[in-house]
Amino acid sequence: MNPIRTIFLTEIGKGLWLTLRKMFSRPVTVQYPEERKPVAPGFRGRHALVRDPETGRERCIGCLRCAKVCPSRCIYIETERDPETKRMVVKRYEVEVLRCVFCGYCEEVCPVNAIVLTEFYEYVGYRREDLYFDKERLLANWDEFLTTQKRPYFNPYWKPRGVPEKMLPAPKRKAEGV
């Protein structure tokens, strides 16, 4: 090493000069509970079942594709036939959130865009049951998400960007934002 550099600690001086300069630049730290970073559109957060504004019921038709594609097998669905209208309705739709890996396969595979992973990420529970969402809870999650959501919402997996239209089922092709 150069003796002048060794004596005068130039490299340490340079490093300290850099940190000193950074002292006067704008801090990048986000003081979390007081201020929040904006969530990117399409963030895979808390689960919700989309409520159809026309019928007031869930959009889900109980085709079991989400339950089948789920890698951690955390979705349980039970369907029954409505005796009056003779249509299949979903009796049970339960998501065990503690097992979910948030891969987003369920929302991608859903042909009617019924299940979504919303952009809501602050949910905790003291007991395991708090994070076991049944159908009512999932629908309530959707309502809560819509009231807190400021911008129009369109989940990217409702109509995946760049995927040719002929590979998508019909309802996904004409999916619209909320």
Add this chain to the structure above:
Amino acid sequence: MAPTLELYTRKIGHPEWEEPFVVNMGPQHPSTHGVLRLYLELDGETVVRCDPRIGYLHRGLEKLSENMTYTQAMVLTDRLDYISSAANNTGYCLAVEKLLGLEVPRRARLLRTIVCEMARISSHLLWLATHALDIGAMTVFLYCFRDREWLLDIYEKICGARLTVSYPRIGGVRLDFTSEIIDELYQFTEEFPTRITDYETLIDVNRIWLRRTKGIAVVPPEKALNMGLTGPSLRGSGVPYDVRKFRPYDAYDEVEFEVPVGKNGDTYDRYRVRMEEMRQANRIIRQCLDKLAQTEGEPVVAEGAPDLLMPEKKKAPRAVPHPKKGFMVKGEEVPVVPEGEVYVSIEAPKGELGYYIVSDGSGKPWRVRVRAPSFVHISAIPEMVKGHMVADIIAVIGTLDVVLGECDR
């Protein structure tokens, strides 16, 4: 030799000094980057013998994937090397695509290359942060995490997750980039070289850093090859082996980049190699972004790519969704992934990451074997720390850049 109970219960200050002094480093040691446990036999402060004990993070991912379809098993590869999950996903998808004989569209290949190089930068930033912190440079740690945060934010915009991205899919990628993401990536590549210069100002010629890294854990090229080191750890010894150059996958044959190599094979050279690799990764991202404009509007999924609901052989709906009748066409019995075996390796940030997949045509992998660089690197630790001080073990673990999630699987 397995340690006996006697060794653990030996009284310190026993008159017979032939017995070595045994220290268990880890699994809770903060500098072992996870749950690595090193069984050390010391002579004073010099390491006589080192014996890594692994398996504290074993989750049985290889076995788990045997009970899943190919698409489901891709989610598991996120959890191998959780710092650069996009690279793991890409390697797995490449292996399955080779089995299927799929040709991935150009745009998807470019997107994957971008995501892989982002993973490389983010992995190297985390490596630099923790390596410097272990050796005693706190400021670099904070600066690296600041920049890594930016990359994770871009990941969040790309696919909705920050760490476990699951972004590629068999036959392409799951989502295309939006124009905002491309703009932000341009901004990132513009600014990132100055950030690297900042880190170099802080530690490149810092005398403490030089004392702690120069001449530590010197690995000659032949020895590095014999120990099976790959990636930057091998290139630090001067062997220019890079899978991206030797067997180009995705879009690496379209882009120009250099493979930096070291001279002496010590910790400092491996540090230099990784710093230079970040610059090259930045360059690759830049070139890919320029090429993305040529493929605007093209699909990102291959024509015959299997649906996410990869069926089992017995009750197989057709692998390609029917254009008219929708998804669930009950058709003839088609094996979705044909029988055969395949080995595909990629240049992950840590080293050469290989996937060996055996398929029996049933729709689920019969066997998935992961050749994890971290596992091989950990097996090289005993050779590298022999004769060094205890404090240098930290530098060696740092310089090999091991991740225990990948090692234990």
